[in-house]
Amino acid sequence: MYIIKVKGKAKIPDYIQLRDEQFVLIAYFRADRPLKKLEKYGLEGKEDALQNVINSLPFGKLQKLTI
Numbered sequence: 001m002y003i004i005k006v007k008g009k010a011k012i013p014d015y016i017q018l019r020d021e022q023f024v025l026i027a028y029f030r031a032d033r034p035l036k037k038l039e040k041y042g043l044e045g046k047e048d049a050l051q052n053v054i055n056s057l058p059f060g061k062l063q064k065l066t067i
Contacts, residue, residue, distance in 0.1 A: 001041070005031060007059040016054055018065070043067070 002019040016034075018027035018041060029035045031054055038044050049067040057063065 001026075001065045002062055003053065003057065003065040004062045005054065005057040005059050014059075016057075019062075 001021070002023065004017045004019070006015045006017060008014045014031040016027075016029055016031050017025055018035075020026050027035055027041060034047065034051055034054065035041075035043075038047060038050070043050060046067050053065065053067060
């Protein structure tokens with residue numbers, strides 16, 4: 001799974017995209033409001049780790065999600 005942080009402009013907030021191994025978009029959510037149903041993506045119980053990754057992620061750089 002891959003993650004990218006997209007910079008918002010003016011009133012549009014920053015967003016996070018989760019993409020699968022073929023780079024197909026599987027989740028799209030606001031950076032300040034992490035996804036609620038993480039079990040759907042195999043990330044249950046990793047909310048704090050995911051938030052730490054989101055906070056340290058540079059804008060516009062696609063990275064492999066390893067938590």
